[in-house]
Amino acid sequence: MEGKTLVTGGAGFVGCNLVKNLLEDGRDVVVLDALLRPGSERNAAWLQTLNAGSRLTFMKADVRDFAAVKSCMAGAEEVYHLAGQVAVTSSLDDPRTDFDINALGTFNVLEAARRMKTPPKVVFTSTNKVYGGLEHVAVERTGSRYRFVDRPLGVSEAEPLDFHSPYGCSKGAADQYVRDYARIYDLPTVVFRMSCIYGPRQFGNEDQGWVAHFIISALSGRPIHIYGDGMQVRDVLFVEDLVRAFRLATEKIEVSRGQVFNIGGGPENTISVWREFGEMLSTLRGAPVEADFSDWRPGDQPCYVSDIRKAEQILGWRPQVDRDTGIRRLWDWAERYLAQNGLPTDQTQLEPGRIALSA
Numbered sequence: 001m002e003g004k005t006l007v008t009g010g011a012g013f014v015g016c017n018l019v020k021n022l023l024e025d026g027r028d029v030v031v032l033d034a035l036l037r038p039g040s041e042r043n044a045a046w047l048q049t050l051n052a053g054s055r056l057t058f059m060k061a062d063v064r065d066f067a068a069v070k071s072c073m074a075g076a077e078e079v080y081h082l083a084g085q086v087a088v089t090s091s092l093d094d095p096r097t098d099f100d101i102n103a104l105g106t107f108n109v110l111e112a113a114r115r116m117k118t119p120p121k122v123v124f125t126s127t128n129k130v131y132g133g134l135e136h137v138a139v140e141r142t143g144s145r146y147r148f149v150d151r152p153l154g155v156s157e158a159e160p161l162d163f164h165s166p167y168g169c170s171k172g173a174a175d176q177y178v179r180d181y182a183r184i185y186d187l188p189t190v191v192f193r194m195s196c197i198y199g200p201r202q203f204g205n206e207d208q209g210w211v212a213h214f215i216i217s218a219l220s221g222r223p224i225h226i227y228g229d230g231m232q233v234r235d236v237l238f239v240e241d242l243v244r245a246f247r248l249a250t251e252k253i254e255v256s257r258g259q260v261f262n263i264g265g266g267p268e269n270t271i272s273v274w275r276e277f278g279e280m281l282s283t284l285r286g287a288p289v290e291a292d293f294s295d296w297r298p299g300d301q302p303c304y305v306s307d308i309r310k311a312e313q314i315l316g317w318r319p320q321v322d323r324d325t326g327i328r329r330l331w332d333w334a335e336r337y338l339a340q341n342g343l344p345t346d347q348t349q350l351e352p353g354r355i356a357l358s359a
Contacts, residue, residue, distance in 0.1 A: 004028040006076040006120070008063055008109065009083030011044040012037055013202040013209060014125070017239045018080060018246060023052045025247075032072045033083065034062040039203025046201065063105030070112045076120045078250050081109045081178075084125070084171065087207035088297055091167035102170035103177075110181045110189075121250045121257075122189040126175040128262070128304050130193060131155060132162030139302050144275035145233045146303040154235065154267055154305035157193070157260050175260075182258035190249045190256045192242075195264025195306045198326065199239030200333040210273065211236060211327070215334050218281045220343050224291040230274030233303045235265040238326035241319045248315040255314055264306030269323040280324075284331050 009015045010031030061068035091098035138149035163172040181187040204213035249256045281289040
């Protein structure tokens with residue numbers, strides 16, 4: 001099938017939103033996903049309801065399987081490589097699996113692309129964790145949040161890399177491979193170092209997808225656990241805005257190829273993970289939402305805000321969904337989902353260290 005798009009991790013939260021967008025645009029899409037992340041099987045089933053017919057092909061396969069990656073990529077013009085092990089704690093418990101999925105899996109994608117007669121455009125989802133704990137960046141606490149003392153516009157792509165935790169190392173290695181394959185082999189690759197993404201179809205947990213995890217917990221009365229003091233700040237980005245950035249990167253590959261973009265909500269869409277977000281949840285629920293606290297995790301940043309000016313300058317991209325609107329939209333989706341389906345069983349069966357494949 002010529003002219004197709006491959007999405008690895010396409011049954012994950014970001015992946016299924018991207019696949020939906022591509023299908024609505026009339027694209028032929030192949031989804032490669034091992035369905036290891038809780039909620040991914042629900043998203044895979046949901047994709048089948050979109051009535052895309054033969055334009056959607058699902059392959060239950062693993063990015064660690066080079067033969068499967070090559071087979072799925074055959075004939076692809078675009079590859080969105082979203083599959084990955086996404087949890088810091090999982091990487092601490094099982095660093096070998098973390099490395100195999102994130103580093104080796106990405107290497108497999110790059111090698112499959114390099115061996116094609118006409119290499120496809122490759123978009124890779126990296127993470128702000130490649131910058132480590134940012135201990136050298138001055139942070140101060142003001143009111144209910146932390147803030148950068150001398151980076152009012154956030155962290156730029158010029159920030160030195162400082163991998164911290166096995167997860168940071170595996171994603172960082174993959175990040176650099178993707179970037180270098182553009183330089184050495186002239187592959188049309190693009191790296192997005194993502195901040196906190198949220199939106200519909202997100203079945204989060206406390207390791208990853210915390211915005212949805214807190215919302216689902218608040219709606220269902222499940223306990224919420226906070227690492228740190230809850231004043232740590234993140235910039236949050238609604239998934240539709242992220243998908244738009246991905247599509248712009250491939251549409252404008254002549255200027256985006258070989259580039260790295262920090263992508264998030266930016267300074268205008270920041271929130272402290274509990275002191276402010278907890279108040280929002282109590283307002284949305286109409287009743288107090290409580291949480292308990294424990295020590296910080298390795299590599300946790302008291303403050304992380306993306307400097308998104310490069311994406312604006314090169315791609316013409318800026319977030320269109322503001323923080324409050326996006327959180328309300330996710331709350332409404334989660335409320336409808338729980339009313340129709342009940343609490344996802346995989347939300348009640350999560351085990352510490354469980355490996356997740358889809359991004």
